[in-house]
Amino acid sequence: MTxxxxxxxxxxxxxxLARRFAAAGHSVVLGSRDAGRAAxxxxxxxEVGDVTGVGNAEAAAAxxxxxxxxxEGHAELLQSLAAELANKIVVxxxxxxxxxxxxxxxxxxxxxxxxxxxxxxxPDSTVVAAFHHVTAVYLDDPEVERIEGDVLVLGEDRxxxxxxxxxxxxxxxxxxxxxxxxxxxGQVEALTANLIAINRRYxxxxxxxxxxxx
Amino acid sequence: MTxxxxxxxxxxxxxxLARRFAAAGHSVVLGSRDAGRAAxxxxxxxEVGDVTGVGNAEAAAAxxxxxxxxxEGHAELLQSLAAELANKIVVxxxxxxxxxxxxxxxxxxxxxxxxxxxxxxxPDSTVVAAFHHVTAVYLDDPEVERIEGDVLVLGEDRxxxxxxxxxxxxxxxxxxxxxxxxxxxGQVEALTANLIAINRRYxxxxxxxxxxxx
Numbered sequence: 001m002t003x004x005x006x007x008x009x010x011x012x013x014x015x016x017l018a019r020r021f022a023a024a025g026h027s028v029v030l031g032s033r034d035a036g037r038a039a040x041x042x043x044x045x046x047e048v049g050d051v052t053g054v055g056n057a058e059a060a061a062a063x064x065x066x067x068x069x070x071x072e073g074h075a076e077l078l079q080s081l082a083a084e085l086a087n088k089i090v091v092x093x094x095x096x097x098x099x100x101x102x103x104x105x106x107x108x109x110x111x112x113x114x115x116x117x118x119x120x121x122x123p124d125s126t127v128v129a130a131f132h133h134v135t136a137v138y139l140d141d142p143e144v145e146r147i148e149g150d151v152l153v154l155g156e157d158r159x160x161x162x163x164x165x166x167x168x169x170x171x172x173x174x175x176x177x178x179x180x181x182x183x184x185x186g187q188v189e190a191l192t193a194n195l196i197a198i199n200r201r202y203x204x205x206x207x208x209x210x211x212x213x214x
Numbered sequence: 215m216t217x218x219x220x221x222x223x224x225x226x227x228x229x230x231l232a233r234r235f236a237a238a239g240h241s242v243v244l245g246s247r248d249a250g251r252a253a254x255x256x257x258x259x260x261e262v263g264d265v266t267g268v269g270n271a272e273a274a275a276a277x278x279x280x281x282x283x284x285x286e287g288h289a290e291l292l293q294s295l296a297a298e299l300a301n302k303i304v305v306x307x308x309x310x311x312x313x314x315x316x317x318x319x320x321x322x323x324x325x326x327x328x329x330x331x332x333x334x335x336x337p338d339s340t341v342v343a344a345f346h347h348v349t350a351v352y353l354d355d356p357e358v359e360r361i362e363g364d365v366l367v368l369g370e371d372r373x374x375x376x377x378x379x380x381x382x383x384x385x386x387x388x389x390x391x392x393x394x395x396x397x398x399x400g401q402v403e404a405l406t407a408n409l410i411a412i413n414r415r416y417x418x419x420x421x422x423x424x425x426x427x428x
Contacts, residue, residue, distance in 0.1 A: 105397055135426075149425050152408065180411030181316060188408060190401035194366065195424075197394030204426045210412060211363050211421040212349075 002167070003027040005062030007077065008069030009053070010034075010041045013093060016139025017066060017131060018042075022049030024170035031059025048142075060084035064091065064163065066131070071096040071107065071114055078121045086124035089160045091167075092185075093131035094118070095192040103197055106190035113186035115154065128155035128164045129185040132192055134174060135205040146173030149207030153178055154185045177210055216381070217241040219276030221291065222283030223267070224248075224255045227307060230353025231280060231345060232256075236263030238384035245273025262356075274298035278305065278377065280345070285310040285321065285328055292335045300338035303374045305381075306399075307345035308332075309406040317411055320404035327400035329368065342369035342378045343399040346406055348388060349419040360387030363421030367392055368399045391424055 004021050006014045009030030018028045027050040032038035038053030045051040059065065060081045069077055071094050078085070094114035096107040111117035115129035130153040138144045151168035153176050155161045165176030179188065191208075198206040218235050220228045223244030232242045241264040246252035252267030259265040273279065274295045283291055285308050292299070308328035310321040325331035329343035344367040352358045365382035367390050369375045379390030393402065405422075412420040 102395060102397070106401060154408075177412065178415050179408045183316070183319060184404075184408050184411060187320060187401035187404035190398075191405060194368075194393045194398050194402060197398060198391065198424060198427075201392050202427050204428065206427065207425040209423040209425055210409075211423055212418045213412075213416050213420065214418065 001025045001027065002064050003029060003062045004167070005029045005031055005059035005065040007031045007056050007059055007065060007067050009059060010037055011068055011070070012136035012140065013131070014066070014068040015041060016136040017068065018051055019045060019048055019140050019142070020171045021167070022051045025049065026170065028052070029054060029059045029062045031056035057081060057084060064089045064167070066091045066093060067118060068093055074114060075117060075121060078118055082122055082124070085122050088125060089163055090118060090122055090125045090127050091131065091164055092118045092127060092129050095132055095189045097193055103200065104193040106193055109186065112183060113189050115185040115189070116182055119182060126155070126157045126160045127182065128153060128160050129182060129188060130154070130164050130168060130176070132188055133195060133208045134171065135207055137205050139171070147171055147207070148173045148209065150174065150210050151176045152188050152208070154180050154182055154188060156182055177213065215239050215241065216278050217243060217276045218381070219243045219245055219273035219279040221245045221270050221273055221279060221281050223273065224251055225282055226350035226354065227345070228280070228282040229255060230350040231282065232265055233259060233262055233354055233356070234385045235381070236265045239263065240384065242266070243268060243273045243276045245270035271295060271298060278303045278381070280305045280307060281332060282307055288328060289331060289335060292332055296336055296338070299336050302339060303377055304332060304336055304339045304341050305345065305378055306332045306341060306343050309346055309403045311407055317414065318407040320407050323400065326397060327403050329399040329403070330396055333396060340369070340371045340374045341396065342367060342374050343396060343402060344368070344378050344382060344390070346402055347409060347422045348385065349421055351419050353385070361385055361421070362387045362423065364388065364424050365390045366402050366422070368394050368396055368402060370396055391427065
């Protein structure tokens with residue numbers, strides 16, 4: 001079992017992942033700008049498993065760290081934690097999205113994607129992109145036993161990708177699937193806008209599955 | 215039943231769609247730069263249904279027209295057929311992809327996507343994006359009875375989107391699903407690169423399904 005740190009762990013995606021990882025037996029360290037708030041959030045998961053709440057810098061000391069912060073402020077936070085995050089797997093599930101009257105749309109990212117931006121800011125870390133499409137609503141709902149949705153996992157390092165695929169499998173019903181190199185992360189992040197459009201049209205919490213896998 | 219024209223209809227995607235649409239009772243008009251080659255290709259589908267082969271300009275006269283040409287040359291072809299394509303639904307399934315030693319990658323498109331580029335070039339047509347991810351290998355295999363994969367359909371015009379969703383349902387096992395406005399087409403096109411990466415890793419013909427729909 002792994003100690004998983006989650007930066008921005010008090011947000012919906014962070015909480016949802018924390019619930020599932022803790023239920024699977026991992027130790028989860030929720031990070032937040034406000035350590036007190038993180039501790040409070042963590043206390044709500046006491047019955048699920050081992051979840052603690054601390055400041056982001058402390059959460060960044062975990063074995064594997066998930067970045068679940070909004071895209072805004074993302075670069076600044078990673079830059080400030082580069083030393084803590086060195087020599088470990090950093091998982092980006094950041095979706096750079098904007099919203100206007102016509103709904104959601106992908107924000108342009110100079111690096112190509114939030115994940116590539118993270119890799120540029122963290123040259124000594126192994127950045128993997130994953131967990132963009134699994135809906136926080138279901139992740140954090142104790143009544144939902146299985147989440148039939150695939151987690152697309154992108155990265156350059158085959159071992160790191162496998163670690164994250166295994167972590168995804170901690171979510172009952174979900175599979176972690178290698179979906180290409182980090183340079184293909186932009187469209188995976190942006191596709192979240194399409195899922196939101198689907199949710200609005202069909203009143204759903206849509207996710208993704210890949211067909212025809214062995 | 216609709217008369218469906220397919221520009222670039224002798225390519226793998228065009229042939230595969232032709233087989234399924236013809237089998238569902240639609241009349242299919244395969245277009246190609248080389249009308250003789252289109253007629254030859256069409257003849258191979260004589261037992262499936264009503265498929266004829268003509269030049270691209272003649273295929274563009276059909277009720278609904280699918281653009282299944284490679285991205286290279288795409289703009290030039292559409293520009294030359296703008297008059298024929300006016301006042302009808304034009305479905306783009308064009309994936310602007312490049313390939314290098316590291317595999318497939320999305321090409322940058324100034325308009326945002328091939329579909330948006332088509333809409334700019336065809337201001338009097340209603341452009342809808344669809345059929346990017348359904349694998350040609352299975353579409354064109356008579357032994358494959360059902361293709362469990364969703365067709366993401368993007369567009370501005372709700373009626374046109376519905377027409378294309380219905381057309382997608384002509385593929386047994388497939389569903390047509392509204393997946394946002396045309397400005398969200400770029401990542402849907404680009405995601406084809408991820409599916410190719412998945413195919414290479416898992417020796418599959420991967421497609422996509424959306425979960426949690428009613």
